[in-house]
Amino acid sequence: MVASLVGDPARANMLTALMNGRALTASELAQEAGITPQTASSHLSKLEAGGLVEPEKQGRHRYYRLTDDDVAGVLEGLAGLAARTGHMRVRTGPKDPALRRARICYDHLAGDLGVQMLDTMRERNLVRQKKQDIELTAEGERFLAKHLQISPDMLAHPRRPVCKACLDWSERRHHLAGTLGAALMQRFAELKWASRDATPGSRVVNFTRAGEKQFAALFGNAND
Amino acid sequence: MVASLVGDPARANMLTALMNGRALTASELAQEAGITPQTASSHLSKLEAGGLVEPEKQGRHRYYRLTDDDVAGVLEGLAGLAARTGHMRVRTGPKDPALRRARICYDHLAGDLGVQMLDTMRERNLVRQKKQDIELTAEGERFLAKHLQISPDMLAHPRRPVCKACLDWSERRHHLAGTLGAALMQRFAELKWASRDATPGSRVVNFTRAGEKQFAALFGNAND
DNA sequence: TTCATGCTTCGATGGTAGCCGAAGCATTGT
């Protein structure tokens, strides 16, 4: 039964954490629920079997999101009923520093700027996205060659795809991975637009003032 | 949390029994859930504390009903989620298989056979169902008159509808209520097809061998 | 009053499910 799935406090915490529409990894959900990863794994497989959440594999991570709006709707309804009796559950907001702004995801740009970049590329028909698969358009190739001196033959790789949608850690939306994503990040570094933070282990990417301006000129969106 | 209240099978059975909008006494709900009155009392106080049901005292009875339409709406939403995964509720409630097979719901037939009867009537255009409302067709009237000697004027009643969809507790689907449902059950008894179980308080309906055969001839479905 | 019915509370029991430690895969990084 679905209700019993939601009834368990640990699972309810996980689902509540997913209510903002973003996807979370199994470990993050474990932390949200205050349980160990192995317990969380058990819960998540039950939620998946019940059709409440859907997994998306990304490297060695496993992102979970609510299956669809129907699930979210029912959860909201339950929350509404709970609110009437005064039993409300507090949702702690994402408490991330400037790491959310820009950081390295493997070898490409992630964070707010990374998501923004892919958004803009999609808007301007530089790429076409279908679920996880992203395809570089002819218009996109021209754009890359003209503004960033990136040619298609630089992106060829025997096993790795040129473009790939990668789920963003902080924004919970897709950013651009693949050889193109890596090439773009590399070019940003070469152009001194941005560089990885000096502190070891940090994944923060620091943009220079000039670099941020140039980046915005190419990939900035309207309300920026 | 609200969901954990609904999550328990016994409580879910009670709530489902209340989904038709009518109020039921604590003992009736206990019977519906297949548990003893003292267990039901515990459950009902929890449901009341959770704001899902409201009691109404009447003599030495205590009638319970769903608090409002919001509660019913959320319950339907949950049922919807359960239905689409095909992951219907596990029947842990009542032990009595005979009770699931055929029983009295107020004054009409419920259980597997009751649901089956309405299904067949719908298939053969004897009735037309739109949500909770059921309408007897001209074809249905002929059928009833021919095979069961039931005429439309026998079904007239100032306030009670002729046909009504009643949510079946064990099958989670509709069976036929209203004056027609009552008339059918009465006719089954008169024809010695079936009779209520002798043990006082029991809601089981026992079909005779011949009665079951006749019933199947009229309302049996293909895969039976 | 006395009895019967409907419901609740109390106490004890048992089954179930959440939980974690340890170990096993899978993927990635060096």
Added chain:
DNA sequence: ACAATGCTTCGGCTACCATCGAAGCATGAA
């Protein structure tokens, strides 16, 4: 190649909670 990380599976332990018997209050009837 090896190590590190993320996640899963397995086994056992434990705590919770539904369940029922027995007894205690109510209300209504005789």
